[in-house]
Amino acid sequence: MHRSLSFETFRYAAILTFLALSLIPTIWMMSMAFKPVAEWQAAGANLTWWPENPTLDNFRFIFGESGSDLIVALERTAGRPILASLLAATFGTLIAMVAGSAAAYGLSRFGSGGNLPLALIQLRIFPPMAVMIPVMIMWAFLGLIDTWWGLALIYGIVTMPFSFWLMKTFFDDMPREIEDAALVEGCSRWRVFTRITLPIMRPALASSGLFVFILNWSDYLIALLLTTRDWVTIPVYMASLSSSMTGQLYGAKAALGLIAAVPPVIMGIAIQKQLVRGLTFGALKE
Amino acid sequence: MTEIADIPPPRTETPAPPDREAARLGFRLTLPAQLLVLFIAVFPICMQIYISLTDWSPLDGIPWWRAHELWIGLTNYSDLASDFRFWGALWRTLFVMLVCVPVQFFLGLGLAILFVDEFPGRRIFYSVLLVPMMVVPAVAGYMFFMLFQSGGPVNDILSAFAGRTVSIAWLSDPDLALAAVIIADIWQWTPLMFLILLAGLVSVPKDQQLAAVLLGAGWWRRFRTIILPRMKTIIIIALAIRVIENFKIFDTLYIMTGGGPGIATETISVYIYKVTQQELIWGYVAAIALAILISLSIVSAFAIARLRRGS
Numbered sequence: 001m002h003r004s005l006s007f008e009t010f011r012y013a014a015i016l017t018f019l020a021l022s023l024i025p026t027i028w029m030m031s032m033a034f035k036p037v038a039e040w041q042a043a044g045a046n047l048t049w050w051p052e053n054p055t056l057d058n059f060r061f062i063f064g065e066s067g068s069d070l071i072v073a074l075e076r077t078a079g080r081p082i083l084a085s086l087l088a089a090t091f092g093t094l095i096a097m098v099a100g101s102a103a104a105y106g107l108s109r110f111g112s113g114g115n116l117p118l119a120l121i122q123l124r125i126f127p128p129m130a131v132m133i134p135v136m137i138m139w140a141f142l143g144l145i146d147t148w149w150g151l152a153l154i155y156g157i158v159t160m161p162f163s164f165w166l167m168k169t170f171f172d173d174m175p176r177e178i179e180d181a182a183l184v185e186g187c188s189r190w191r192v193f194t195r196i197t198l199p200i201m202r203p204a205l206a207s208s209g210l211f212v213f214i215l216n217w218s219d220y221l222i223a224l225l226l227t228t229r230d231w232v233t234i235p236v237y238m239a240s241l242s243s244s245m246t247g248q249l250y251g252a253k254a255a256l257g258l259i260a261a262v263p264p265v266i267m268g269i270a271i272q273k274q275l276v277r278g279l280t281f282g283a284l285k286e
Numbered sequence: 287m288t289e290i291a292d293i294p295p296p297r298t299e300t301p302a303p304p305d306r307e308a309a310r311l312g313f314r315l316t317l318p319a320q321l322l323v324l325f326i327a328v329f330p331i332c333m334q335i336y337i338s339l340t341d342w343s344p345l346d347g348i349p350w351w352r353a354h355e356l357w358i359g360l361t362n363y364s365d366l367a368s369d370f371r372f373w374g375a376l377w378r379t380l381f382v383m384l385v386c387v388p389v390q391f392f393l394g395l396g397l398a399i400l401f402v403d404e405f406p407g408r409r410i411f412y413s414v415l416l417v418p419m420m421v422v423p424a425v426a427g428y429m430f431f432m433l434f435q436s437g438g439p440v441n442d443i444l445s446a447f448a449g450r451t452v453s454i455a456w457l458s459d460p461d462l463a464l465a466a467v468i469i470a471d472i473w474q475w476t477p478l479m480f481l482i483l484l485a486g487l488v489s490v491p492k493d494q495q496l497a498a499v500l501l502g503a504g505w506w507r508r509f510r511t512i513i514l515p516r517m518k519t520i521i522i523i524a525l526a527i528r529v530i531e532n533f534k535i536f537d538t539l540y541i542m543t544g545g546g547p548g549i550a551t552e553t554i555s556v557y558i559y560k561v562t563q564q565e566l567i568w569g570y571v572a573a574i575a576l577a578i579l580i581s582l583s584i585v586s587a588f589a590i591a592r593l594r595r596g597s
Contacts, residue, residue, distance in 0.1 A: 011400050015411055018397060022418050025429040025473065028439055032432060047442050103319035110312025118590075119323050125586050127534040129555040130575040133337065133568050134330030137350050157326045160319060189311050220424035220537040221555070225562070235424035239541060250432060257425040268420035269413055276485045279478060280523050284485055 026261075032254035033058055040250040058255035062241075078256055080230075081237035085260075088151035088223070088233060089216035095156025096212050100163030101205065105193060108171035109179075117168075120161035121281070128158065132225050139226055146228045154226065155216040162278065163212050169282035170204040171197075207271040211278040214264040234260045331579070338362055338572035345566055353569070362573035371549060372574060375557035378464070382553065383532045386471045390528060391521075393472070394479025401480075402487050419477040427541030430470040431457070434542070457543055460550035467539045467551050474538065475531075479524055486520030487513065522593070533582075554578065 028049075032040070035051040035058075042048060064077035106112040135154065136145070144150025178200070182192045198205070220235040227236060238256045242248045268275065277285045333350070339360070342353035366372060397415070401408060418426070433440050434456035444452040456462045490513050498508045536555040539545070545552040545560060552560070562571050 008405070011405065014400060015397075015415075018393075019411065019414060022415060022473065022477070024439070025426070025433055026417065026421065028433060029425075029429045041437065047437065047439065049439070099318040099322055102315040106312040106315030110308045110315075112309070112312030113316030113320060116316065116319060116323070119327070120319075121590075122583065122586065123323065123327065125530050125582055126579055127536075127555055127582075129534070129536065129558045129562075130578045130582075131326070131330050131334070132558075133562065133572050133575060134333040135326070136562075137333065138330065154326075157322050160322060164319065189307055193311075193315075214420065218422045218424075220422075220541075221559070225559075235422060235537070238424065238428065253428055254432070257422075257428050260422050261425050264422060265417055265420045268416065272413065272416070275416070276481055280482060280527065283523050284482065284520060 029254045029257055029261075032251055033258045035251050035254075037251065058251040061249075062252050062256050076237075078234075078237065078259070081232055081234050082259065084148050084151075084227070084231040085217060085233040087148040088155055088231075089213055091149065091152035092155025092159065092216040093209055093213045095152060096159040096163040096216075097167075097205065097209050099156065100160045101167040101201075101208075104164050104167035105171055105197065108168055116164065120164050123158075124161045124281075128221055132222075136225060145226055146230050148231045151223060151226055151231065151233070154222055155219065158219075158222070159212045159215050162215065162281070163208055165282040166208040166211065166274075166278055167201075167204065169277065169285060170201060170208070173285075174200065207274040208278070210267045210271050211274065214267055217260075217264055331576075334572045334576055334579075337569055338576050340569045341567075342569045343566050344568060356569070358569070362570050363577070365570065366573055366577060371552070371557060374549065375552045375554050378551070379533060379535065379553040379555075382464070382468055382471070382535060383529060385468050386475070386532055387525060387528045389472050390476045390479045391483075391525065393476045394481075394524075395483050397476075397480045398484035398487050401484050416477045416481060418474050419481070421474065423474065423537035424541050426470060426474050427538035430466065430473075430538070431542045434466045458547050460547055463543050463547060463551050467542055470538050470542060471532070471535065475528060479528065482520060482524040482527075483517070486517045486524075489520075490516050526589070 031050055034054040034056070036053050036055045037057075039048060039051060039053070062074070062078040064074060064079075103113055103116055107114070107116060139145050139150050139154075142150075144153065174197070179192050179196060182196050183189070187195070219233070220239075223233040223236050224239075227233065232240070234256065238253055238260070241253050241256065271278075337350060337353055339357060339362070340353040341356040341358045341361075342348075342350060346356065348355060401412060421429075432438055435441075436453045436455045440456065441452045441454055444454070454462065456466045494512055495508055498512055503511075534555055535553050536559070539551060539553060540556055540559070543551045545556040549557075558571060558574055561567060561574070
């Protein structure tokens with residue numbers, strides 16, 4: 001279709017405006033992460049968009065190296081929260097993917113568990129805050145408070161709706177002929193599932209897994225309620241990073257925020273093609 | 287090419303004739319998921335109903351199963367009816383939703399329309415525009431916390447436009463704090479609307495549009511008569527997702543304002559969180575949570591039934 005020059009001008013102007021607005025917050029945090037203490041709170045005429053004396057001190061500081069101008073030493077460094085986030089998100093994803101895709105296959109091929117689709121949608125609609133009282137009591141009873149495995153368990157359940165629905169649409173789309181051929185050859189259905197279907201579905205499993213990982217990695221509320229000290233995750237640790245002596249540790253928090261923000265952005269771009277399917281619960285596929 | 291699957295939980299096409307092996311395997315495969323649902327839904331909700339009828343708090347020193355010693359019947363529910371903080375939080379949650387979702391929708395739709403056809407730079411612009419959505423919400427909250435400081439970049443940009451020093455204390459003014467929270471939500475979730483609506487727009491067949499152009503139909507007419515009817519389902523999905531997620535709003539908001547100043551930005555999730563963690567009256571929290579769960583179930587069951595009938 002022919003487009004006029006004025007339309008093209010308008011299009012680029014509009015897109016560039018959007019681009020600028022959507023990048024400003026991220027750029028500000030990136031720049032803050034490399035600013036020395038003296039520039040953290042520079043305001044008014046002194047405000048600078050780029051660090052004048054870029055430094056890695058903020059990163060050193062959160063990992064416990066006292067090379068920076070800050071007098072305070074951290075009681076706990078960022079290493080452990082990063083480990084907690086990694087463990088909880090990874091194993092949570094594993095739980096969600098195993099339970100979710102097994103159930104999705106059971107429903108897609110054998111019609112079992114017909115109640116699951118709606119039950120899992122309901123699970124997604126409810127605000128997590130509204131079931132947290134019983135969960136906190138149960139987790140305390142089971143000794144799961146402040147452990148990464150306790151977090152992984154709840155993450156697995158909370159994100160199972162996504163893995164289920166995503167894998168269900170993938171299984172539904174898969175042609176049956178291959179499986180049928182193997183069945184005729186005398187394979188058991190279980191063997192067909194593990195030896196034929198799952199290997200074929202590897203790309204789908206990978207992109208669904210990454211999607212679920214992003215969701216788990218992004219959690220703040222659940223970790224805030226279920227961890228207290230030893231296994232707090234990055235967002236919880238980050239929020240606690242301020243002391244009465246120094247006030248907000250702007251640069252240190254920004255450095256940590258940058259570390260937290262990078263993995264999901266990279267993964268999200270890697271699975272861009274599947275994002276629509278993931279976000280719409282498989283209702284829309286590209 | 288984008289296609290729409292049947293939305294509400296599609297009935298699976300009748301699977302192969304039921305043989306016993308298949309039935310057994312199907313049962314076993316769905317069992318873990320069923321157990322997890324049971325574990326997270328059925329048991330907790332029974333517990334929640336029980337506790338909501340008592341005045342139990344974890345500070346009482348008695349375990350939750352003996353909460354009946356503090357039985358108060360429906361008092362928590364009648365308290366809820368006159369709890370102005372709860373109703374304020376509910377109203378604020380709905381207000382934020384009513385502002386955020388339409389703004390996100392129209393911005394996302396406008397942007398999606400610009401991206402329908404190919405132009406130089408389309409792919410890279412597309413990828414970069416999606417970034418806000420992937421930023422961890424708590425981190426996004428922190429970004430906006432920094433941006434809205436009175437000596438921060440937002441005021442710096444405003445100063446540049448105004449030609450004088452602007453130093454608005456965004457996060458400590460009740461109205462402006464709510465505005466700041468809304469801006470952060472719009473920033474983060476407009477890309478989601480853009481992504482979904484663009485997928486929908488691209489799926490509208492080109493030949494029909496071309497035919498309409500040849501018949502002399504203007505852009506608006508084509509949009510209204512050809513594109514919009516085909517987009518209906520997608521628009522409903524996009525709006526439903528944002529309405530559901532927006533109702534839960536917590537992370538970004540709590541990091542930015544902590545619900546404050548005072549209770550000026552307290553939403554439902556923030557309010558429940560505060561009562562849970564700070565005031566520790568868990569019997570009451572259970573009642574609030576149940577009231578919300580029940581209302582949401584009714585609303586969503588109604589919506590799903592309507593959608594099913596519609597398609």
